Amino acid sequence: MRGWGVVVAQQFEIPLWVDLAATAAGAVQGAMFAAQFKDRRLDLLGVGIIGVVTGFGGGMLRDLLLNQVPAALQSNWYILVATGAALLGMLLQRLFSRINIAIVILDAVSLGLFCAIGVSKALSVGLPVVPSLFIGVVAAVGGGMLRDVLLGLPIGVMHVGSLYAVAAGVGALFLVGATASGADITVAGIGCVIVTTVIRLLAVRFGWSLPEQRALSTLRRLRRQRGGALD
Numbered sequence: 001m002r003g004w005g006v007v008v009a010q011q012f013e014i015p016l017w018v019d020l021a022a023t024a025a026g027a028v029q030g031a032m033f034a035a036q037f038k039d040r041r042l043d044l045l046g047v048g049i050i051g052v053v054t055g056f057g058g059g060m061l062r063d064l065l066l067n068q069v070p071a072a073l074q075s076n077w078y079i080l081v082a083t084g085a086a087l088l089g090m091l092l093q094r095l096f097s098r099i100n101i102a103i104v105i106l107d108a109v110s111l112g113l114f115c116a117i118g119v120s121k122a123l124s125v126g127l128p129v130v131p132s133l134f135i136g137v138v139a140a141v142g143g144g145m146l147r148d149v150l151l152g153l154p155i156g157v158m159h160v161g162s163l164y165a166v167a168a169g170v171g172a173l174f175l176v177g178a179t180a181s182g183a184d185i186t187v188a189g190i191g192c193v194i195v196t197t198v199i200r201l202l203a204v205r206f207g208w209s210l211p212e213q214r215a216l217s218t219l220r221r222l223r224r225q226r227g228g229a230l231d
Contacts, residue, residue, distance in 0.1 A: 012120035012175075012189030014113065020077055022110035023055040024085035029107050030054025030147050031089030037151065044087065050147055051086020052079065058142030062118045062135055066125060104204055105197075108167075112196035115140040115168040116189040119175050133172045140168035140196070163203035166210065171196030 031051035034042055042050070056072040063070040072078035118139025122132035141157045141164045148155045157164050171192040178188035202208065 010120070010185045011124040012116045012185050012192075014117070014189075016075070016077070018113070019071075019117075020081045022113045023059075023072075023078055024081050025055075025103070025106035025110045026058075026143050027051035027055030027082040027085035028089035029103055030143070031086040032093050032103070033147065034151060035090045035093045044090070047090045048083050048086045050150060051089060052082040053150060054143040054147040055082035055085065056143065057146040058114050058139045058144075059117070061142040061146075062114075062121065062139035065135055065138065066122060066127075105201065108197040108200040108204075109193065111140050111164060111168060111200055112171055112193035114143075115171050115196050116175055116192040119172045119192065120179075120185060120189060123176070123179065129176055133169065133176065136172035136175075137165055137168045140171075141165050163200060163208055163210070167196045167199035167203065170199055 028051070030053065031047050033054075034047050034050040056070075056078055059072055060070040072082075115136045119132050119136030122135040123129075127135065144164065145155050145157055174195045175188045175192035178191055179185060183191075
């Protein structure tokens with residue numbers, strides 16, 4: 001711990017192939033999602049762009065916020081892998097839809113990986129805890145947000161039925177807490193991935209979601225009505 005609210009940590013490093021696998025999983029899911037909208041008449045280039053943005057959009061947002069050259073632009077592999085995975089996801093949409101559980105698991109794991117890398121990278125450059133948590137969540141959900149913006153859709157992470165940001169936030173808190181307690185960054189990072197993945201999968205399995213704003217408003221109105229009746 002250095003000062004109040006600052007945790008000094010090494011960056012959570014993962015092998016390049018794991019990072020590329022996470023990117024590919026995001027690209028496949030993004031392409032499958034885009035290919036569902038037949039009325040939008042997306043061509044191969046359009047689907048490829050959606051897949052690329054979904055695959056490493058969150059990482060690019062992370063690095064831009066940290067004023068660094070995006071990692072996806074420091075290697076030839078990221079764009080190639082994301083583009084290939086996106087086209088594969090579109091061409092084999094029906095096949096991938098049949099193994100949807102595998103895609104859900106890959107998506108949850110990639111969510112945790114991007115979160116762990118984002119938080120640890122922010123901490124390693126000396127950012128305070130709260131901004132580091134924010135960077136981690138943005139890195140985790142940024143690709144999906146950019147995908148929805150490009151498709152002209154409501155941003156999914158902001159609507160009922162999605163615990164992407166919550167899962168990433170809890171995982172990020174675990175990493176910060178473990179690092180502040182003296183845990184090795186690799187152990188803390190793996191723990192972050194596990195926590196984020198488990199929460200996301202449980203949310204999918206049991207339909208967990210945050211309370212809906214409209215539901216809260218209705219509850220307040222009912223309480224006011226009951227209070228008036230008692231008067």
